[in-house]
Amino acid sequence: MKEQNLKKLNDSRAIRWGALAIVAFTMMAAYYVNDVVAPLKTMLETDLKWDSSEFGLFTGAYSFLNVFFLMLIWGGLILDRFGIRFTGKLATILMVLGTGLEYYAMTGMADATGTIWGYKVSVFVASAGYSVFGVGAEVAGITVTKMIAKWFRGKEMATAMGVQVALARVGSQAAYAVAIPMARAYEITTPVLVGLICLIGGLIAFFAFSVLDKKLDRQIEAEVDNSPEEKFSFKDVAKILSNPGFWLIALLCVLFYSCVFPFQKFASELMISKYGIDESVAGFFAGLPALGALFLTPVFGGMVDKRGKAASIMMLGAAMLIAVHCIYALPFITSSWIAIVLMIVLGIAFSLVPSAMWPSVAKIFPAHQLGTAYALIFFIQNIGLWGIPTLIGIVLDKYCVVGKANGANLYDYTLPMCIFTGIAVLSLIIAFALKVADKKFGYKLEEANIK
Numbered sequence: 001m002k003e004q005n006l007k008k009l010n011d012s013r014a015i016r017w018g019a020l021a022i023v024a025f026t027m028m029a030a031y032y033v034n035d036v037v038a039p040l041k042t043m044l045e046t047d048l049k050w051d052s053s054e055f056g057l058f059t060g061a062y063s064f065l066n067v068f069f070l071m072l073i074w075g076g077l078i079l080d081r082f083g084i085r086f087t088g089k090l091a092t093i094l095m096v097l098g099t100g101l102e103y104y105a106m107t108g109m110a111d112a113t114g115t116i117w118g119y120k121v122s123v124f125v126a127s128a129g130y131s132v133f134g135v136g137a138e139v140a141g142i143t144v145t146k147m148i149a150k151w152f153r154g155k156e157m158a159t160a161m162g163v164q165v166a167l168a169r170v171g172s173q174a175a176y177a178v179a180i181p182m183a184r185a186y187e188i189t190t191p192v193l194v195g196l197i198c199l200i201g202g203l204i205a206f207f208a209f210s211v212l213d214k215k216l217d218r219q220i221e222a223e224v225d226n227s228p229e230e231k232f233s234f235k236d237v238a239k240i241l242s243n244p245g246f247w248l249i250a251l252l253c254v255l256f257y258s259c260v261f262p263f264q265k266f267a268s269e270l271m272i273s274k275y276g277i278d279e280s281v282a283g284f285f286a287g288l289p290a291l292g293a294l295f296l297t298p299v300f301g302g303m304v305d306k307r308g309k310a311a312s313i314m315m316l317g318a319a320m321l322i323a324v325h326c327i328y329a330l331p332f333i334t335s336s337w338i339a340i341v342l343m344i345v346l347g348i349a350f351s352l353v354p355s356a357m358w359p360s361v362a363k364i365f366p367a368h369q370l371g372t373a374y375a376l377i378f379f380i381q382n383i384g385l386w387g388i389p390t391l392i393g394i395v396l397d398k399y400c401v402v403g404k405a406n407g408a409n410l411y412d413y414t415l416p417m418c419i420f421t422g423i424a425v426l427s428l429i430i431a432f433a434l435k436v437a438d439k440k441f442g443y444k445l446e447e448a449n450i451k
Ligand SMILES: C[C@H](NC(=O)[C@@H](N)CCCCN)C(=O)O
Pocket: 031, 034, 035, 138, 141, 165, 257, 261, 354, 378, 381
């Protein structure tokens, strides 16, 4: 009784938002490292002799361990068993080690001649490092969601989640904007080294947050992580998997994000080769969706809160995605202005769908199944984040080489863009099915959150 009357750390607005700022910095560094190699695709081909299939292998490696070794599922279990502080530190250490290995492979092994399972040593080891980083980044993502639930419960929880994702997008946009100019000015691997330094800063930040979190735990005495509400349990897994809403959201998530994140990884090269955009700003334009999402996700989130229509908004976002990828696929449209406008439209779609999708998960599942549901959805999403870049890399090498310039292949992106268009069409069909299911099963996705 007396404990509940005491003011806790998270009762102070400044302290809880300060705690969020600390972990948001770690996630910003994670999103930077996640995206920073992508704009360097053409330079990797000329300087390190990585072909498109190897670039696809590296890009997909982010999700390899998460998908084939079920790392997100184990991460969810560790999070529930050992709590936010342990899991967050472990995840951040994995990110640092993985990025360190990636950096070492791209610098120290760049000239190695051998192969491992048919891949250049440098590609294989860099991919292994990126895969370890991917485990850390995804587990850190679910850990931070749980951190927000703990620190902001009964307070500005949805806003805090939106702000954290928005700040993470700053990391992505920075990566796309600085990678090529920095690599040109220094070394091709300098942008990765900067990411490694930021991640070490993120690790220190997470240790600092842990001090606050421990203090909060002492104040609330009962360890929040032990509350049944947030537990990852196999019984819940069965219940979640038997809910049609889960499959529709998970499918929409994997299809939609497969058309955005993997597309962005190849977008810098598309901007340069098809639309003649200058190399120094191509990355900036490829990162525009992240920049747009930074501002628009909280705006659309507010709209969904006040007016509802989440299922319709997801359909709209998927339809916009079809238009964008379809126009990118048209070989006769080569205007740089159209390419940039399409990136802006993609940014709007990239803000619409997540701001409607993630709160919808909270409507479909009761609070005690939410952590499990998010981990499972991230797991299924990672299948796309692994498979699509791998596929696009192989397709580029096999079917799309149209010439050579300055030691790098020139690619015709028509076929890859048709593949992205096809996936976007599937995402619209699933979004429509979700709207039908919403009516049938009464998920209330079209209703406002704030009445
Ligand atoms: C919140 C959501 N995060 C994810 O979907 C992560 N599983 C993957 C992040 C990959 C970042 N390039 C998001 O960022 O919208």
